[in-house]
Amino acid sequence: MTGDPRRWASEPGVPGVVRYWGPYLYRSAFHATTEAEECERALAHLRDLVMVEGAATIAAIVLETVVGTNGILVPPDGYLAGVREICDQFGIVLIADEVMAGFARCGEWFAVDRWGVVPDLITFAKGVNSGYVPLGGVVISDAIAATFADRPFPGGLTYSGHPLACASAVGAINAMREEKVVENARRLGEEVFGPALRALAEKHPSVGEVRGLGAFWALELVKDRATREPLVPYNASGADAAPMAAFAAACKEGGVWPFTHFNRTHVVPPCTISDEDALAGIAVLDAALDVADGYCA
Numbered sequence: 015m016t017g018d019p020r021r022w023a024s025e026p027g028v029p030g031v032v033r034y035w036g037p038y039l040y041r042s043a044f045h046a047t048t049e050a051e052e053c054e055r056a057l058a059h060l061r062d063l064v065m066v067e068g069a070a071t072i073a074a075i076v077l078e079t080v081v082g083t084n085g086i087l088v089p090p091d092g093y094l095a096g097v098r099e100i101c102d103q104f105g106i107v108l109i110a111d112e113v114m115a116g117f118a119r120c121g122e123w124f125a126v127d128r129w130g131v132v133p134d135l136i137t138f139a140k141g142v143n144s145g146y147v148p149l150g151g152v153v154i155s156d157a158i159a160a161t162f163a164d165r166p167f168p169g170g171l172t173y174s175g176h177p178l179a180c181a182s183a184v185g186a187i188n189a190m191r192e193e194k195v196v197e198n199a200r201r202l203g204e205e206v207f208g209p210a211l212r213a214l215a216e217k218h219p220s221v222g223e224v225r226g227l228g229a230f231w232a233l234e235l236v237k238d239r240a241t242r243e244p245l246v247p248y249n250a251s252g253a254d255a256a257p258m259a260a261f262a263a264a265c266k267e268g269g270v271w272p273f274t275h276f277n278r279t280h281v282v283p284p285c286t287i288s289d290e291d292a293l294a295g296i297a298v299l300d301a302a303l304d305v306a307d308g309y310c311a
């Protein structure tokens with residue numbers, strides 16, 4: 015690819031990336047008040063974007079099925095099907111990034127399965143073999159694979175298709191099947207993380223929202239539940255980030271190494287975690303949230 019991918023695709027002759035807002039009801043870019051409204055308006059926004067950019071200039075729409083590091087954003091029912099419909103209508107390839115969301119994380123082999131949507135390409139990595147050996151890959155639809163039936167695929171890496179890495183994936187996938195890891199992640203979400211994390215939200219004023227599924231959860235921390243003002247400003251550092259730093263320090267003191275990002279803490283343990291360990295970790299979060307509560311208005 016030539017040119018800077020950060021430039022606007024609409025600059026003539028320059029391939030690039032155009033970003034769009036996805037659904038995120040808690041901080042809706044669309045002034046929506048229900049999941050259904052958020053879904054409808056996020057799809058209208060994407061459709062408008064395709065119109066003004068020009069569908070013929072768009073090769074693919076890329077999304078994380080469930081957005082990971084940027085907040086564990088679970089799409090409302092109907093959103094992914096709506097994106098699929100836009101892609102089909104305008105001849106655009108749909109690429110689902112499941113590097114985080116795939117391989118049991120969301121209680122499905124692929125998160126798209128939860129909504130019965132079939133992308134053209136699925137990217138995957140981490141969970142495919144739990145990282146025992148570095149491996150990433152792309153699931154390719156029959157139609158796209160067929161385009162390479164009589165011409166070479168112009169890509170590759172030194173270690174593409176390395177048998178050792180691929181064997182580790184086969185081993186991990188077989189173990190996941192035998193040990194019912196997908197089912198366990200789904201059960202954890204429904205029976206352990208969902209109820210226990212929602213109970214934390216009831217108790218702690220600093221918890222603005224709990225969201226997630228399977229073994230993929232986030233707590234969004236706020237100064238004020240009514241205004242939803244984040245516990246720390248966007249991209250805060252130094253003294254501005256002190257409340258989240260104090261929360262993280264309290265987690266570590268309790269024996270849990272938290273993942274925090276801006277005003278959120280994520281709960282994304284191994285999909286094989288026992289209920290007992292999960293609840294022990296959540297008890298540490300409970301105590302650390304007392305520290306976060308101290309910063310509430």
Ligand SMILES: Cc1ncc(COP(=O)(O)O)c(C=O)c1O
Pocket residue numbers: 078082083111112113114115139150
């Ligand atoms: C959702 C998501 N997509 C893509 C990537 C990048 O994956 P890779 O390094 O395998 O290209 C990451 C890495 O953290 C990720 O979390």
